[in-house]
Amino acid sequence: MSLSAVWTDVDLEAPGRQVGFIRVEHSVHRSAYGTIPIPFAVFANGQGPTLLLMAGSHGDEYEGQLALTRLIREIDVGRIHGRILVLPAANRPAVAAGQRTSPLDDGNLNRSFGDSYTDTPTGCIAAFIAEELFSHCDAILDLHSGGSSLDHLSCSYADLGTDKVMAQRTFAALEAMNAPFSWAQPGCPSGPVAGRAALRKGAIHLSGEFGGGGRLKHDAFEVAERCIYRVLDHFGILAMEEKWRVETPTRFVFNIQDHFVYAPQAGVLESLVKLGDTVEAGQLAGYLHRPESPWEAPLELRFRTDGIVSVIRTMGRSREGDCLFQLLGETEREEILAAMENLA
Template sequence: MTDPAVSCSIDLAAPGKQIGHLAFPKITNTAGWASTYVHIGSVARGEGPTVLVLAGNHGDEYEGQVAAMRLLQELQPEQVHGRVIVVPVLSKAASKANTRNWPSGANFNRSFPGRPDGPPNEQLADYLTRVLFPLADVVIDMHSGGRSAWFIPCSHMHVVADPVQRKAMLEGMEAWLSDWHFLYIDVNGTGLLPVEAENQGKIVITTELGGGGRVPAPVHRLAWSGLNNVLRHVGVLEGEVQTRASLGKPPAVILDGRNPDTIVLAPEDGMFEALYEPGDPVSEGDPVGRLWFVDRPDRPPELIRAPMDGVVAVTKAIPVTEQGDCVFVLGVPIDRSALL
């Protein structure tokens, strides 16, 4: 097996707090021998689980990146039982450019399992697949809707086949203490980071923390409080584990988005007007949005209707719409017992 193309500047087996970088080859017009740096940190003490905290999988999803950078600043070894490894910004160039994809056009979340002799995104994916995931008991991958979509702030999960893994992931998802949770499926190809970690048997906890090009203060608070409570829940961080009941909150709502028909696409180019906000209930046939036509102001808007009863989970944040763009996603409330 070929060695990974990525090197790590810190000793991931060592105790204490370290912050360094991953490096992989880069050739540019200004440097024939260079490296791309992706920063990594480790905070470790004694026995306990290893938790891998990841953010910036997509560059324009900043909610998790801020929480992960704060975690690296504030977390100290005396608070830890085990090890927390943090990669706060996986797609650094995309993060700086405020784009979903890498400058090459690569979608990092479709790059797994990767390969050491592939392009840079696959080299980094290979390192996660063959080095970081095997070290971890729990993988946290924080997402949002990015610039293009507003996703109801939630933690979410795949419904994996193994019942023990599924139960642990369900409980981890719930430990984020968001008002909503979402069950998702793979769309638009394979190669997702969470799926690779799941296939290795890891407890995978993921989020969709808003989006739309702005991070409201309550979403920053949810990203931070949820991340810390999940770390306490899995036993790597000292402190009392909170529940929604202990906070005086009602049970969260789990939305099932596993039916592909919940994902609604634009039938043609236009300008999308959302008529409902994420969290709003709708009935089958309700107009959830209107598509207006810039070059045809004489033409009435096209109504885009709900294909079923449910709750709006996602709405397009950018009005300019191309044919085939996702304009909204529904979720159908489901009882947690159905997942056990």
């Protein structure tokens, strides 16, 4: 029996290439002293910043998982200046099951970084990541997608925090990622998400949504890889290859609650828009049909604001309260810079 509920055989301070596990004790009938092995890699060489690359907080989000899996196999540690921590399957039970939440405790890892941690497998994983890993990091890049239920426009994301210097450093890193859509969120998240924990530890928090629909989308996969290697280059940790150097146009976006369309009742979604479409307030988004009551007219769904279609539900059948669509509003880079100037 170990002396700790969570531990790792990887030495964060050692130079070179290390691939091992974070182990979470999980005592069950079939394995009294069992553990959950979470794959963990550290690549360190010389002096420089520390960046944590994380995916698999949700098990059905594949682009980030595979991008980090390939990085672990192919990275040349001799080219690194600093340290890279890599978690390709952060919530290992959810990843192995291919579902959003853990089959062990129904835990959603990216909703487990609150002011305290539950005494469950998912809570223990969150506590180790936040308290043992974030504390060593200058920056975190946490890769997501829409998962099984949503398809998401490829978009980088950053929590700017409430400190001007931190916000400026974070925004510079977000711009360096050069995603087609860049979302800079002012302030600190109020919910129990990884970004909140990272900011509390004084680390830059970067993220992104790349694809979804419960499958690997190669165009989104390429955007995710591009963001990874460009941010490594930005921090001076690993010079990027020439194929990532070509600048692409970036549109800056934001989000408000009115950008969401939720199902007012159960039914089957018929979408009339595509990802990336620009829509107007009042425009017809789609219909909800009820095949169990075929005599009923379908329910019209309309957007409440103007915006860019960034999310569409991929599961045909929906229940009341399910997210069907999300928009992003477009803003100017100068507006973001001006807002940061007002920070303390």
